[in-house]
Amino acid sequence: MELTVLVEGVSDQAAVEALARRRGRDLEQEGVAVVPIGGAQAIGNFLERYGETRLAGLYDIGQEREILRALERAGLERLGFFACVEDLEDELIRALGPDRVVAALEEHGDLGPFRTFQKQPEWRGQAVDRQLHRFLGSGARRKIRYARHLVDALDLDRVPRPLEDLLAYV
Helix, strand or coil: EEEEECCHHHHHHHHHHHHHHCCCCCCCCCCCCEECCHHHHHHHHHHHHCCEEEEEEEEEEEHHHHHHHHHHHHCCCCEEEEEECCCCHHHHHHHCHHHHHHHHHHEEEEEEEEHHCCCCCCCCCCCHHHHHHHHCCCCHHHHHHHHHHHHHHCCCCCCCCHHHHHHCCC
């Protein structure tokens, strides 16, 4: 591979690959591997493992200090690593808007469970975007499935900046 893109999880991998597909790109054909590392705490091990290749990455802003320290220890520059404001799901919810995310839930059969989730005492009265963020992060593999669905629902001129910048970099 000519370039390795390190992402925190499988849902991030799914979103990057879905956007590349929507942009008509075949990352594998281009020599780009998108590798989920299982969380930011694993970055050092992956920088050692892939240090001989050109690297890029996507991470959550809350993990920035850890990511930048690991890059510095590895003697690498920050160039090619892009931060999502809270996380990629938050970026996608803001880019689409809550109504379009709810429409995606309906389209893919999860509106009923989401409405039940909204009735839980700790989530009643919370902003819909916060409810959506939590709902997408709960449940078996929901976050991974919806990474693709939400990227597919995006207007290509409203792609979240970190995702757009990462794909432009690779």
